[in-house]
Amino acid sequence: KDFRNNIKPNWCPGCGDFSVQAAIQRASANVGLEPENLAVVSGIGCSGRISGYINSYGFHSIHGRSLPIAQGVKMANRDLTVIASGGDGDGFAIGMAHTVHAIRRNIDVTYIVMDNHIYGLTKGQTSPRSAEGFKTKSTPTGSIESQISIMELAISSGAGFVAQSFSSDLKELTSIIEQGINHKGFSLINVFSPCVTFNKVNTYEWFKENITKLDAIEGYDPANRTQAVNTLMDHNGLVTGLIYQNKERPSYEQLVNGFSETGLVKQNISLEKDTFDGLLTEFM
Ligand code: SF4
Numbered sequence: 438k439d440f441r442n443n444i445k446p447n448w449c450p451g452c453g454d455f456s457v458q459a460a461i462q463r464a465s466a467n468v469g470l471e472p473e474n475l476a477v478v479s480g481i482g483c484s485g486r487i488s489g490y491i492n493s494y495g496f497h498s499i500h501g502r503s504l505p506i507a508q509g510v511k512m513a514n515r516d517l518t519v520i521a522s523g524g525d526g527d528g529f530a531i532g533m534a535h536t537v538h539a540i541r542r543n544i545d546v547t548y549i550v551m552d553n554h555i556y557g558l559t560k561g562q563t564s565p566r567s568a569e570g571f572k573t574k575s576t577p578t579g580s581i582e583s584q585i586s587i588m589e590l591a592i593s594s595g596a597g598f599v600a601q602s603f604s605s606d607l608k609e610l611t612s613i614i615e616q617g618i619n620h621k622g623f624s625l626i627n628v629f630s631p632c633v634t635f636n637k638v639n640t641y642e643w644f645k646e647n648i649t650k651l652d653a654i655e656g657y658d659p660a661n662r663t664q665a666v667n668t669l670m671d672h673n674g675l676v677t678g679l680i681y682q683n684k685e686r687p688s689y690e691q692l693v694n695g696f697s698e699t700g701l702v703k704q705n706i707s708l709e710k711d712t713f714d715g716l717l718t719e720f721m
Contacts, residue, residue, distance in 0.1 A: 440465050440472060442492040453604030453630030453641075454484050454551050460607055461491060461520060461549065464614035470518055478507040480523030480532060483558045484551035484630070487522050501532025504539045507546045515690060515700040518618055519545070525552040525566040525627075529585055533565070539623055540594045544689045547617040547624045550587075553632035554639045561635030571638065588669050588680055591625050592662060597686040598624035599665070600679045603648060604631065605641055609677060616679060622688040629677075644675075651678030660684075 440462035448454050465475055475493035479485040481500035488495035494517070498506045507521035528536050528550045539548065555573065556562040562575035566587070570579040591599045598620040602610040610628060617624035629644050649672050651657050657678075658664060665681040 440475070440492045442490065444490055446486065446490050448483060448486070449634045451631075451633040452483065452557075453553065453628070453632070454487065456604040456607050456610060457484070457522075457549065457551050457628055457630055458487055458490050460610040460614050461487075461522075463607075463611045464618060465491075465493070465518070467611065468518075468615050468618050470618075474516070474518055475520065476507075476510050476517045477520045477522060478503045478510060479521070480527035481558070482524035482527045482556070483632075484522065484524040485527060485558075487551075501527050501530070501535065503527070504532065504535040504546070504548065507548075508539060508542065508544045511544050511546050512690070513701045514703070516703075518547075520547045520549060520618075522549045522551070524557070524564075525550055525554065525587075526556045526564045529565040529587055536625075537590070537594050540591055540596045540625065542689050543595075543597060543622045543686065545620075545622055547614070547620075547626065549614065549617075549626045549628060551630035552587075552627050553630050553636055555632050555636040557632040557635055561632075568638075573635075586669070586674055587625075587627055588674055589666055592666055592669075592681050595686075596625055596681070597622045597683040598679075599681045600624070601627045601629070601674075601677050603629045603644055603677050605645065606677065609650075613679065616682075620682065620684075621691075622686055647673075647675045649676050651676050651680065 472492045477488040477491050477493050478496040479488035480503040488497045503521040503523050507519050511519040554566045556564050561573050563573045563580045565585040568584045572579050600613045602613045617626050631641050659679045659682050
């Protein structure tokens with residue numbers, strides 16, 4: 438069960454994405470997967486390269502579109518564990534509509550976002566996760582837009598699994614990814630993954646000083662939706678751990694009518710020659 442391949446990541450030394458890669462590899466092994474049971478679909482951005490760095494099926498897709506592809510993969514082959522991944526720009530700007538609708542749809546995909554609060558690949562512009570006042574080349578006098586509260590948005594959209602972690606905490610991150618893979622339905626895992634090259638504000642030290650671990654909050658219950666939202670608002674979203682889980686919400690696959698349980702790739706689609714020729718005639 439070795440999910441490592443021989444490709445050397447071309448991330449900057451110290452980039453938080455290295456830990457996310459390691460955590461996915463460890464979590465996949467810990468839940469008993471083999472490389473041929475896992476598909477990793479990524480978007481565009483520094484973090485989008487991750488699908489090439491894991492020994493599994495991989496699909497480096499297009500900007501903001503990892504989720505439609507990942508959902509298609511899962512519906513076509515239910516036997517695969519499917520992880521979608523990308524950055525906060527990829528998932529919460531150009532891909533935001535897909536994120537919300539994937540939450541609503543609830544297909545069994547684990548979506549891991551490497552959230553560095555900036556666009557790294559294009560050399561440092563404000564992202565939807567940048568705070569107000571954040572200065573970059575695209576906002577030289579400070580961003581005048583508000584920061585998206587992605588965890589609250591996910592919960593209010595009906596998400597059944599919402600969690601957050603930090604690149605510096607590999608143990609927690611691995612555990613959260615294991616729980617996300619084991620959850621039956623869509624799971625959103627936002628990872629604070631610092632960009633050491635372009636974000637000089639939201640650094641490892643900054644996150645360490647500002648994060649509250651949910652484990653440390655007495656009486657915190659991830660099944661309590663109201664408590665989850667209130668806790669996020671009280672801490673400006675800077676909490677890590679399992680924030681909310683609804684184990685009762687059925688997945689899309691369980692609810693959809695008339696869809697084979699085996700998925701398209703396991704269905705017998707052999708056609709008689711006459712049928713095939715008929716289809717060709719019909720669609721030409
Ligand atoms: Fe990571 Fe930032 Fe370097 Fe991209 S630019 S690889 S996000 S440290």
